[in-house]
Amino acid sequence: MTPEPPIYLDHNATTPVDARVLDAMLPYFRDVAANASSTHAPGRAAAEAVDAARRQVAELIHADPREVVFTSGATEANNLAIKGVVGWYGNRDDAPNYRGRHVVTASTEHTAVLDVCGRLVEQGCEVTYVDPAPTGVIEPATVADAVRDDTVLVSVMWVNNETGVINDIAAIAAAVRDRLGRHVLVHTDATQAVGRVPVDVAAAHVDLLSCSAHKLYGPKGVGALYVRRRDPRVRLTPLIDGGGHERGVRSGTLNVPGVVGFGAACALCAQTMRHDMARIADLRDRLEAALIARLGDDRVRVIAAEAPRVPNTANVAFAGVDADRLLRATPGIAASTGAACSAANWQGSHVLRRMGLDDAVARSAVRLSLGRDTTPHQITRSVELMTRTLATADVSTPACG
Numbered sequence: 289m290t291p292e293p294p295i296y297l298d299h300n301a302t303t304p305v306d307a308r309v310l311d312a313m314l315p316y317f318r319d320v321a322a323n324a325s326s327t328h329a330p331g332r333a334a335a336e337a338v339d340a341a342r343r344q345v346a347e348l349i350h351a352d353p354r355e356v357v358f359t360s361g362a363t364e365a366n367n368l369a370i371k372g373v374v375g376w377y378g379n380r381d382d383a384p385n386y387r388g389r390h391v392v393t394a395s396t397e398h399t400a401v402l403d404v405c406g407r408l409v410e411q412g413c414e415v416t417y418v419d420p421a422p423t424g425v426i427e428p429a430t431v432a433d434a435v436r437d438d439t440v441l442v443s444v445m446w447v448n449n450e451t452g453v454i455n456d457i458a459a460i461a462a463a464v465r466d467r468l469g470r471h472v473l474v475h476t477d478a479t480q481a482v483g484r485v486p487v488d489v490a491a492a493h494v495d496l497l498s499c500s501a502h503k504l505y506g507p508k509g510v511g512a513l514y515v516r517r518r519d520p521r522v523r524l525t526p527l528i529d530g531g532g533h534e535r536g537v538r539s540g541t542l543n544v545p546g547v548v549g550f551g552a553a554c555a556l557c558a559q560t561m562r563h564d565m566a567r568i569a570d571l572r573d574r575l576e577a578a579l580i581a582r583l584g585d586d587r588v589r590v591i592a593a594e595a596p597r598v599p600n601t602a603n604v605a606f607a608g609v610d611a612d613r614l615l616r617a618t619p620g621i622a623a624s625t626g627a628a629c630s631a632a633n634w635q636g637s638h639v640l641r642r643m644g645l646d647d648a649v650a651r652s653a654v655r656l657s658l659g660r661d662t663t664p665h666q667i668t669r670s671v672e673l674m675t676r677t678l679a680t681a682d683v684s685t686p687a688c689g
């Protein structure tokens with residue numbers, strides 16, 4: 289008997305490329321070789337493909353295509369948004385566009401925001417990290433209270449990658465927007481939201497938004513930053529200078545096949561999101577219910593169950609268990625603990641600890657993230673595999689690394 293491949297329940301880490309996306313990309317590897325900046329006919333063909341993709345990305349988030357800046361992914365988009373705003377509005381105290389050097393963010397952000405903020409602190413900026421409510425939600429009032437005279441930017445993620453908790457970004461933006469007689473810019477890392485829940489930059493009135501193709505069935509290595517053009521027009525200091533591509537904000541020859549794939553992936557999400565997510569929500573609910581039914585609610589705890597969550601994410605804590613050992617002892621499932629287990633004294637996810645959960649609970653939590661390709665059979669089988677490990681292997685705390 290050939291071993292079955294592991295059941296992939298790590299869609300929040302990355303999604304497989306949809307076959308239809310790959311088909312859309314292939315001609316731009318095989319047939320259209322030109323640089324999208326070249327003015328000859330093949331160059332114009334590449335540029336037209338990029339324009340079409342830009343419209344597809346813009347449409348999914350209700351932006352104007354001119355507000356979409358292609359990047360290498362969400363990490364770069366977050367760097368560009370945060371460092372770019374602080375660079376433009378916080379560089380020199382005597383510059384006419386100077387507003388300050390204070391940034392407000394959440395303690396539960398992805399490292400692609402937290403580490404950017406850490407770098408800014410090294411360079412003399414101040415950052416306030418707001419904590420979530422015990423439900424995992426970042427409350428608009430908490431964010432607004434952290435805004436000061438010298439705040440240039442508020443950055444709060446739309447959906448948390450570990451818990452799936454959805455923050456009310458429209459309410460956060462409204463709470464901070466017109467503080468202190470001026471517009472405080474709002475950025476959101478929406479990498480886990482775009483393609484899964486409706487995202488509308490106009491309705492939410494955010495100023496900057498990051499997203500990534502490989503979290504929505506597109507290729508790795510391409511993403512976008514939405515940059516508001518009016519009401520107000522947002523200015524950024526570029527991170528990468530060169531040929532002035534992407535309206536001068538992000539130089540470098542565009543990854544044409546990647547961009548085309550990103551666009552195709554966005555168009556597919558626009559078509560299938562509602563249907564996919566209803567199906568996936570049903571599977572996720574069944575997964576959680578089955579684990580509780582099999583193991584009992586004294587042994588299984590669904591993290592952030594009281595908060596609004598994206599339909600694909602189940603973060604489940606198993607009492608007395610070390611999540612990393614559980615996953616290692618269950619090779620039939622490819623999932624993650626949400627945070628890299630890097631040291632013997634690993635204390636569990638920063639997100640869960642900031643929600644007020646103690647270290648033992650944080651260390652016992654497994655993130656199971658479902659996707660477009662997840663089947664009912666895989667869910668039943670995953671529950672069997674995990675309950676079997678728990679019944680037969682020693683996966684108790686503590687052991688890590």
Ligand SMILES: *Cc1c(COP(=O)(O)O)cnc(C)c1O
Nearest residue numbers: 361362363398400449479480500
């Ligand atoms: C995956 C992810 C990122 C990083 O995106 P890349 O495109 O891989 O750089 C950033 N933020 C969140 C919330 C993510 O889930």
